[in-house]
Amino acid sequence: MKRGSLFLISNLIVQGLFWVSKTWAEESTPKLDSGDTAWVMVSTALVMLMSLPGLVLFYGGLAKKKDVLNTMGMTFVTYALVSILWIIYGYSLAFNTDLLGIIGSPSKVLLRNITLESLQGTIPEWLFIIFQLTFAGITVALISGAFIERMKFSSWIIFTILWVTLVYVPVAHWVWGGGFLAKLGALDFAGGTVVHINAGIAALMGTFFLGKRKEPVLKPHNLTLVIIGASLLWFGWFGFNAGSALASNPLASIAFLNTNTATALAALVWMFLEWIFQKKPTTLGLASGAVAGLVAITPAAGFVNIGGALIIGIFASLAAYPMVAWVKTRLGYDDALDVFGIHGIAGIVGALLTGILADPEINQLGKGLLYGNPAQLWIQALSVGVTIIYDAIMTILIFLTLKITIGIKVSDEEELLGLDLTQHKEKAYDLD
Numbered sequence: 001m002k003r004g005s006l007f008l009i010s011n012l013i014v015q016g017l018f019w020v021s022k023t024w025a026e027e028s029t030p031k032l033d034s035g036d037t038a039w040v041m042v043s044t045a046l047v048m049l050m051s052l053p054g055l056v057l058f059y060g061g062l063a064k065k066k067d068v069l070n071t072m073g074m075t076f077v078t079y080a081l082v083s084i085l086w087i088i089y090g091y092s093l094a095f096n097t098d099l100l101g102i103i104g105s106p107s108k109v110l111l112r113n114i115t116l117e118s119l120q121g122t123i124p125e126w127l128f129i130i131f132q133l134t135f136a137g138i139t140v141a142l143i144s145g146a147f148i149e150r151m152k153f154s155s156w157i158i159f160t161i162l163w164v165t166l167v168y169v170p171v172a173h174w175v176w177g178g179g180f181l182a183k184l185g186a187l188d189f190a191g192g193t194v195v196h197i198n199a200g201i202a203a204l205m206g207t208f209f210l211g212k213r214k215e216p217v218l219k220p221h222n223l224t225l226v227i228i229g230a231s232l233l234w235f236g237w238f239g240f241n242a243g244s245a246l247a248s249n250p251l252a253s254i255a256f257l258n259t260n261t262a263t264a265l266a267a268l269v270w271m272f273l274e275w276i277f278q279k280k281p282t283t284l285g286l287a288s289g290a291v292a293g294l295v296a297i298t299p300a301a302g303f304v305n306i307g308g309a310l311i312i313g314i315f316a317s318l319a320a321y322p323m324v325a326w327v328k329t330r331l332g333y334d335d336a337l338d339v340f341g342i343h344g345i346a347g348i349v350g351a352l353l354t355g356i357l358a359d360p361e362i363n364q365l366g367k368g369l370l371y372g373n374p375a376q377l378w379i380q381a382l383s384v385g386v387t388i389i390y391d392a393i394m395t396i397l398i399f400l401t402l403k404i405t406i407g408i409k410v411s412d413e414e415e416l417l418g419l420d421l422t423q424h425k426e427k428a429y430d431l432d
Helices: 003-028 034-062 065-095 106-111 125-147 153-176 180-184 192-210 223-245 250-278 283-297 306-331 339-357 375-405 412-417 419-424
Strands: none
Touching: 034 065, 034 125, 034 223, 065 106, 065 125, 065 153, 065 419, 125 153, 125 192, 125 339, 153 180, 153 192, 153 375, 153 419, 180 375, 192 283, 192 339, 192 375, 223 250, 223 283, 250 283, 250 306, 283 306, 283 339, 306 339, 339 375, 412 419
16 A cells, blocks of 8 residues: 555544544533523523512411511512622632532632633523522521511611521532532432521521510411412422423423422322311411422422322421421420421421432432432431531521620510511501
């Protein structure tokens, strides 16, 4: 064979290898996907709808008439505050390059070093930032339900700033941002640990400092608003859970279906428990059961099959109902809207059941006890325990600081007059 032919053949081989390597590199490099981007944009709007107006109406309807505006305002101001704190430093410290498994790098403070070309998977990083912002916002807002009708509005604002900084941001990094719990393999698809256990424990700790209300019985002033709010929460939760796939794909679809299934069954289980023990089913019970189901399926939505979703729906209400109906009264703490009883307890149930029911055929990143991986349950229990201990300590320190400095509770006279009037000089209903 002539030297010219050998040169031609070798040149073709080299060019072929170069083309193959270039094609492989292009395929392995993340690319913007318009379908994924559109879905996560919709999901982000749905999660915001959970806070405004979903939680605003849900909590506002549950409050007494004289406190409804204050209760709504606590959620409203929380979303506004967290929106600013998140872009200043929250996102960078939660989701940037990991530092020692504890916190993210500050290199993206004020969203520096992020460009129009920056991607998070197949979606713009800008979109991922605001998607995660909505999670942070609703987590803190959920806590307010335990404190309504007796906490100073100014103290709530300072609590929001401190808690999102010292508790939410680190825990989000540990679980979702590449921190030590993520490295251990903790599973939390959409926020069972980061959102609901976190919020529930903070709510419980705060009630010990605030004490009981003068009128501690739950007397919802407008159950119509409660049902509308609960319905909006159910609707928005599809963005919360299915959106956490960060893509428009089969995983988002099963998370969507699992969310609806567990929620529906939990609502029915709660209704029948009320029917058995209280002789009448209530619309408030249906709404409470639905929220418990939403909470419990959140960590598992993208890890379990439909059978797992049914099991989680059942145990969500079986665990949360007695806490709300009996245990809270016997323990004597005043969690006004049962944030710990529903979000804390159902969040713990969901996180642990994820360690049992995670099906690798649904998501290869998750393999639970029933599928031959008992270690996953221990990892889940560890992540739950670490979150509870850290959250409890930091929340106690925050409340101690507030109590020593500006105080946390309104006067008895202000509480009896109502916080709408004494904190805001407003009335929800001008019927005089």
